[in-house]
Every structure is written in C-alpha cells, then in structure tokens.
Amino acid sequence: MIGKGLQSAQDQAQAAGFYNLTSHDALGRGRNQALDRNWKVCFQTPKAGEHPTHTKVDFATVKLEETCPATDQGATTETPASTMPDFKGKSVKVAREALDPNTSITVNDATGEGRVIVIESNWKVCSQDPAAGSKLEGQPVTLNAVKFEESC
Numbered sequence: 001m002i003g004k005g006l007q008s009a010q011d012q013a014q015a016a017g018f019y020n021l022t023s024h025d026a027l028g029r030g031r032n033q034a035l036d037r038n039w040k041v042c043f044q045t046p047k048a049g050e051h052p053t054h055t056k057v058d059f060a061t062v063k064l065e066e067t068c069p070a071t072d073q074g075a076t077t078e079t080p081a082s083t084m085p086d087f088k089g090k091s092v093k094v095a096r097e098a099l100d101p102n103t104s105i106t107v108n109d110a111t112g113e114g115r116v117i118v119i120e121s122n123w124k125v126c127s128q129d130p131a132a133g134s135k136l137e138g139q140p141v142t143l144n145a146v147k148f149e150e151s152c
Contacts, residue, residue, distance in 0.1 A: 028073030
C-alpha cells in the first residue's frame with residue numbers, strides 16, 4: 001500500500017478482508033489522521049505478503065504535501081520512562097505522551113512571544129528541564145517549544 005492515499009489503502013485492505021486497521025504519523029509528530037484522504041502511506045506493518053486477515057495492519061503516513069521520511073519516526077509509542085528522554089526536535093504531543101500521565105508539564109513558547117500552544121503536534125521541543133537522562137522522580141517538567149517551521 002506504500003505510496004497510496006490512506007483512504008485508498010484502507011479501502012483496498014478492507015476489500016481483501018483486513019479490518020483491523022490503524023495509522024500513525026510517520027514523522028513522529030503524533031498527528032491524528034482525521035481526514036484520511038489528506039494523508040499518504042509511507043510504510044506499512046506488516047510488510048506486503050501473505051497474512052491472516054485478522055492481522056493488525058498499521059499504516060505510517062504523512063500529509064499529501066509532505067515527503068516521506070527515510071525511516072518511520074512514529075512507529076513505537078514509548079512507555080513512561082524512569083529517566084528523562086531527549087525530546088529535542090520531537091513534538092510536544094509526543095513528549096507529553098511519553099511521560100507518566102501524573103507528571104506536571106509546563107510548555108512555554110521558546111520565542112518569548114507568549115503564544116498559546118493549542119495543537120501540540122504542531123510544536124517541536126527546543127529545550128527541556130530536567131535534562132535528558134536525568135532521573136524522573138515526580139518532579140515537574142518544563143518544555144520550551146516553537147512551531148515546526150520555526151528555528152529553535
């Protein structure tokens with residue numbers, strides 16, 4: 001299904017009897033594929049071949065106007081860590097999902113303009129406190145971020 005539009009790939013998979021379908025953002029930004037026709041397939045799991053129809057099929061996608069990355073950046077969802085991951089360059093949404101749900105998180109606009117961060121998948125982390133590799137013991141986390149098209 002690689003190279004097809006997400007909606008076409010889903011339709012073709014269902015026509016072949018596969019109904020356990022999912023998709024994710026191949027750029028690792030954690031964006032939802034709300035309008036399937038606006039996304040294209042870059043990778044799929046499992047790879048093409050013979051599989052039982054109850055097999056879960058996961059499509060790694062990007063928006064139509066985007067270029068597929070060399071590797072799938074969103075393939076795995078991290079489980080809450082006991083040490084602080086390095087979130088630099090990752091979306092605020094991905095960072096939030098990787099931390100324990102009880103973690104207090106403050107997200108700041110790194111430009112100093114005080115913009116409100118509404119859609120966290122559109123913002124990338126520039127810096128963080130505590131630093132990557134630090135032990136997480138319930139302390140608050142601060143992320144400083146800019147929009148993906150901006151420089152840190």
